[in-house]
Amino acid sequence: MPEERARPAGAEEQIAETHAEEQTERSAAEERAERSAAEERAERSAAEEQTERNAALLADADSVEEACEHELLAERARKSMPPEEQIECMCSAFKVLGEPSRMKILLALMGGELCVYHIAEAVGGNQSNVSHQLRILKDARIVRSRRSGKNILYSVADEHVTAIVLMSRAHAECR
Secondary structure: OOOOOOOOOOHHHHHHHHHHHHHHHHHHHHHHHHHHHHHHHHHHHHHHHHHHHHHHHHHHOOOHHHHHHHHHHHHHHHHHOOOHHHHHHHHHHHHHHOOHHHHHHHHHHOOOOEEHHHHHHHHOOOHHHHHHHHHHHHHOOOEEEEEEOOEEEEEEOOHHHHHHHHHHHHHHHOO
């Protein structure tokens, strides 16, 4: 049996550390290679999808001119798209308008300024709930208020809100 040499103190620990460092380096290199391969696959996939879309567009189109026209229309639509922040603002206005008790309040206010008491009577609700809904409508700048003596009178904020409510009503009636 061959004789084992005595290793200097700490040599085994150094070997273990070196081995661990090598494994860490190999793992990091493998991760980078995997990420690079995944990015390549994603790029290829995106390019293939675009090619498929173009092929489908050409297949659906009667001619190359029609395909170009479709692409121009899509580009025009993309360019006319408002910024994301404005879209979120638009959606929040519709969320506020989308609650039935708030729509009733707006319909009541279409006839002119009203105080909370008169609004509550018109919509068949209690003053507390109507006040809460008015606060939401006011925060969304859909209604405005003004003080008249001891009363606060509410009205539709502007003609845009009036137009939305009227269009919504007309749309619901054309079913």
